[in-house]
Amino acid sequence: MNDAAERKLALSHLWVAFIAFILACFMGEYQVLERSGLISALDSPNVYFASVSTHGVLMAFVLTFFFIMGFGYYIATTSLKQPVWNKPLAWGGFWLALVGVVMAAIPLLTGKASVLYTFYPPMVAHAAFYIGATLLVVGSWVWCAIMLVMFVQWKKENPGKPVPLAMFATAMNALLWLWTSAGVALEVLFQLIPLSLGWMDTVDPGLSRTLFAWTLHPIVYFWLIPAYTAFYVFVPKQAGGFCSVMNWPDWHLSYWQCSPCR
Amino acid sequence: MNEEDRKRILESPPVGAFALMSVVIGGMVVAWLFLYYGVFLPRG
Amino acid sequence: MQIEPIKQKYALLIRDVCKQLQAIHIDQLERKWITISILVIGLFVGIIVIDAFFHGVNPPSKVETIDSASLHLNEEFAEDNLGVQVDDKGNIIIRMVAGRYSFFPKHIAVPAETKLTFRWVSMDVLHGVHIPMTNMSTMIVPGYVAEITTTFPKPGEYPVLCNEYCGLGHNHMWSNISVIAKEDWNAPAKSPVKGGSNNE
Numbered sequence: 001m002n003d004a005a006e007r008k009l010a011l012s013h014l015w016v017a018f019i020a021f022i023l024a025c026f027m028g029e030y031q032v033l034e035r036s037g038l039i040s041a042l043d044s045p046n047v048y049f050a051s052v053s054t055h056g057v058l059m060a061f062v063l064t065f066f067f068i069m070g071f072g073y074y075i076a077t078t079s080l081k082q083p084v085w086n087k088p089l090a091w092g093g094f095w096l097a098l099v100g101v102v103m104a105a106i107p108l109l110t111g112k113a114s115v116l117y118t119f120y121p122p123m124v125a126h127a128a129f130y131i132g133a134t135l136l137v138v139g140s141w142v143w144c145a146i147m148l149v150m151f152v153q154w155k156k157e158n159p160g161k162p163v164p165l166a167m168f169a170t171a172m173n174a175l176l177w178l179w180t181s182a183g184v185a186l187e188v189l190f191q192l193i194p195l196s197l198g199w200m201d202t203v204d205p206g207l208s209r210t211l212f213a214w215t216l217h218p219i220v221y222f223w224l225i226p227a228y229t230a231f232y233v234f235v236p237k238q239a240g241g242f243c244s245v246m247n248w249p250d251w252h253l254s255y256w257q258c259s260p261c262r
Numbered sequence: 263m264n265e266e267d268r269k270r271i272l273e274s275p276p277v278g279a280f281a282l283m284s285v286v287i288g289g290m291v292v293a294w295l296f297l298y299y300g301v302f303l304p305r306g
Numbered sequence: 307m308q309i310e311p312i313k314q315k316y317a318l319l320i321r322d323v324c325k326q327l328q329a330i331h332i333d334q335l336e337r338k339w340i341t342i343s344i345l346v347i348g349l350f351v352g353i354i355v356i357d358a359f360f361h362g363v364n365p366p367s368k369v370e371t372i373d374s375a376s377l378h379l380n381e382e383f384a385e386d387n388l389g390v391q392v393d394d395k396g397n398i399i400i401r402m403v404a405g406r407y408s409f410f411p412k413h414i415a416v417p418a419e420t421k422l423t424f425r426w427v428s429m430d431v432l433h434g435v436h437i438p439m440t441n442m443s444t445m446i447v448p449g450y451v452a453e454i455t456t457t458f459p460k461p462g463e464y465p466v467l468c469n470e471y472c473g474l475g476h477n478h479m480w481s482n483i484s485v486i487a488k489e490d491w492n493a494p495a496k497s498p499v500k501g502g503s504n505n506e
Contacts, residue, residue, distance in 0.1 A: 045474035116471050122448060123431050123473065205432055206369075206447050276335065283339075291346060298353065303363070305441045306457030 006077045009090055013070025016098060017063050024058035027051045049114040056117030057108060061136060062101050064223050069094075069143040071226050072170045076147060079164040080154045085146055093146075097139025104132030118216065119192065121208040127196035130188050137181055137188075144174035166233045173225040180222060183214025366444065366454050374448040377403060377429050390414050392493040398422050404446045405429035407475035409466050415484040417491035418461045426452040434470030437483060445470055458485045 031051050034042045073084055084090050106128060107113035113125035151171035154163060163171070187208050194200040332340070357363040377383045388401050389411045398417070403410045404426060416422055426435060428448040436443040439460070444452045468479035 045477070049471075049474060114474075120432055120471055204449060206450055209432075209445075209447065283342075287342065287346060291349070294350060302441065304459060305439070306459055 003083075005087060006073065006084055009084060009087065009094070010070040010074040010077075012094060013066045013073065016101075017066035017070065020058045020062040020066065020101075024055045024063065027055040027058075031055065046111050046114075049116075050108065050111040053114045053116050054105070054108040057104065057133075060117045060219075061133070065097065065136060065140050068173070068222065068226050069097075069140065072143060072147055072174070075166045075170050075229065076150050079166045080150060082150065082154065085149045085153060089142060090146055093139045093142025095139075096142065097136045100132040100135025100137075100139060102132070103135065104129045119187070119208070119212060121192060121195065121203050121205050124192070124196050127193060130192045130196055134185070134188055134193070137185060140181070141178065144178050147171050147174040166229050169225055169229040169232075173222060173229075176218065176225070177222045180215055180218040183211045184216075187211035366452070368451075368453050370451040370453065371449055372427055372451050374428055374430070377427060382425075383427055385410075390416055390494055398493075400424045402426050402435075403429055404433040404435060404468070406431070406473050407468075407479040409435065409468075409479075409481035412481045413484070414482075415486055415491065416458065417488045418458050418485050419488050420491075421455060421457055424452075424454045424456075426454075431472050432470050433468050433472050433479070436467050436469045437464050438467065439464065443469075461485045461487045 030042075031048060033039060034044070034048050034051075037043070073090065077084055104113070107126035108129060113129035115123050115125045115129075119125075147170055151163065151167060154167070162168075191200070191203050191208055191211075195203050354363075372380065372383070378385065381387070383401060383403055388403060390398060390400050392398055398420060400414060400416065400422060402414075402424065405428065424442060426444065426446045427450075428446045431448060433446045434444070435446060440458055441456045442454055442458075444454050446452050462485055464483050464485060466481045466483050468476060470476075472479065
């Protein structure tokens with residue numbers, strides 16, 4: 001099912017993703033220019049590191065999360081041929097994430113959150129940065145829940161049949177992200193937000209880095225699996241591939257048989 | 263394309279893929295061994 | 307609660323899953339690819355494991371805490387105890403403090419081709435330290451001592467660079483280290499070594 005409401009949901013996410021991307025690209029260009037020393041009037045560690053931090057957050061968190069969510073909604077509805085479960089909730093997640101981004105952007109752009117996109121405690125940013133980042137992550141959890149619910153719904157309505165490959169990958173990616181994001185969530189909720197609000201005076205940076213690494217290592221798989229999905233599912237189809245060339249395991253063949261010339 | 267040609271192509275092993283795979287994987291193994299034994303260990 | 311029926315249920319479940327896995331058809335070509343991948347990975351992991359167990363090639367691993375807020379009061383990292391020292395067993399230990407925006411002492415001299423033990427602490431925030439063209443590279447976490455043991459094969463003048471963002475002056479955070487040929491290096495005349503790691 002790919003009607004207007006579904007398309008609007010997916011496209012809204014993709015618009016946010018690519019607007020974030022182009023803004024970050026301009027910041028990247030500025031950063032190169034500043035570092036090159038060609039225009040000495042630009043020399044400013046303050047502006048430079050504010051740009052690096054904003055650019056990092058936009059590229060690593062905003063572009064990625066919003067693209068993955070929009071792409072996921074598209075895959076869920078087209079491969080399962082059913083509407084998005086609980087559209088108000090989906091939109092709620094979208095707005096929560098977007099509000100989080102704006103909330104984090106303000107200290108980032110004003111130089112009050114120059115802690116790069118890996119946070120680097122014991123350096124502390126303005127509390128709004130961490131709270132905004134938390135809202136963005138919680139918004140992504142809403143998407144995860146919807147993906148998993150739609151996965152389970154389809155399995156219940158189609159007993160014994162293998163889930164279409166693209167949705168299988170997307171749902172597993174959602175599960176992966178729920179576990180992966182726990183590290184940064186713990187760090188932000190129990191260390192960085194209390195620290196930035198003055199509720200705590202000290203922090204154990206060893207623990208912070210460990211919690212952040214819990215997220216930072218596997219987050220690359222959260223980013224990568226949608227690309228794998230596109231390569232394995234969409235590219236062969238667009239290249240006009242035969243299903244009889246390779247004897248894929250059954251769950252691949254079922255997908256091909258379910259979705260003739262789209 | 264006629265039927266026998268298609269059959270032949272579909273049923274023959276992907277020689278080109280194997281060649282490319284051998285070159286790339288061979289290159290990666292050589293590079294790893296070079297970096298480990300030639301750069302990392304000598305640096306103490 | 308009875309254990310037997312539950313054990314049986316899970317035994318049957320596992321057997322079912324194994325049968326399903328065995329029934330998956332793996333194409334000839336996929337089989338070849340999987341075999342080659344596993345062999346390559348096995349080669350790398352095997353080399354690393356053998357070197358780790360039999361030749362002592364390990365990533366540095368130690369959890370040693372320290373109060374970063376009062377380093378100057380700490381016996382081991384007091385200012386006059388920093389830098390290169392030789393303990394009574396002949397081990398060379400180098401104690402360095404990282405702080406915005408340099409590494410202290412700012413210039414040290416060590417011998418080449420000799421086992422060196424570096425002990426790094428931070429006086430303020432996270433720093434990273436990297437001496438290019440060597441294996442001396444680690445993150446320095448406030449509250450912890452980072453200890454790295456390595457050997458510098460080639461004499462020369464090397465910079466000591468900070469490679470973890472530590473603030474607005476991070477890009478200019480560095481110090482110097484001279485690696486001097488073994489025969490030409492003289493141990494610094496110093497008072498007895500205070501404190502240190504317990505790995506001698």
